[in-house]
Amino acid sequence: MTHYIGSVPDPERARHWRDEAACRDANPDDFFSENTHIVNEARKVCISCPVRQQCAAYALEHGEWWGTWGGMTQTQLRTHRGRRRAGRHAA
8 A cells, every 4th residue: 555645736725926936947046045146047037027026025024034035135135124124113
């Protein structure tokens, strides 16, 4: 007898923005590299991504501090996060 330990895809599962991401079939390591050339190549994938804004918003909302998200570098993510934080304190 064979025991299946994987999960069965749920056809009723709601679609998630990640399902539409241009990077969904790309090597995730490319988006979390320390090599500037690789990061720039990864960012090119983001340029035409239909869910680029959702990806960036997710990273900002969930405190992602490492990697390329929504076409933004780690430095850009930190800058945007700092601006958002400053805006909340100014209100």
